[in-house]
Amino acid sequence: MNKVVKLSLILFLVSAIVAGVLGLTDYVTKDRIAELAAQKTAEAYSAVMKFESYDEVKYEGDQSAVKKVYKTNDGNWIVEAEVSGSQGMITVAVGVNSDLTCNGISIISSSETSGLGSKANDDFFKDQFPGLTADTAKVTKDGGSVEAITGATITSKAVCSAVRAAIAAVGTLG
DSSP states (O other): OHHHHHHHHHHHHHHHHHHHHHHHHHHHHHHHHHHHHHHHHHHHHHHHOOOSOEEEEOOOSSOTTEEEEEEETTSOEEEEEEEEOSSSEEEEEEEEOTTSOEEEEEEEEEOOOTTTGGGGGSHHHHTTOTTOOTTTOSBGGGTSSBOOOTTOHHHHHHHHHHHHHHHHHHHHHO
8 A cells, every 4th residue: 555655645745846847848939839820921921912011891691701801901801711631720821802813822831741731831743823802722533623732631621621711701891
């Protein structure tokens, strides 16, 4: 019995020390992590649309994938959409022109398979989206004009879905 109590105390102590170290690490790094995430998001916004400034617009429409909407100083839009890919959620920044065509996309975050779904952020895939409308932002297999990434059709369809949701959301905002 004495041995069980001793081992339990040792296990408790080790667990408490590890939890403390993890908590301290989180506390020390959380501001830097938030700063890097904000920087990555700003870079993604700049990649999908040229602008001098933008303001957040409240969106309460029926496009559940749309998380944030911004109107740029020149009347275009930046939409942040989150869709389900094959391995988890994909956050996509979509530039939407005032004529409801896609200006460009950038993947903000993704947990897709390295070497397959992660190719959604490669230029060969992203360069297919400028000029697309909600009707054409589909993979060719579904009647659209986007060539799916080989071995990552689910990811390709998810990104197309984000683009369609972004355009539809902007369409309701005028």
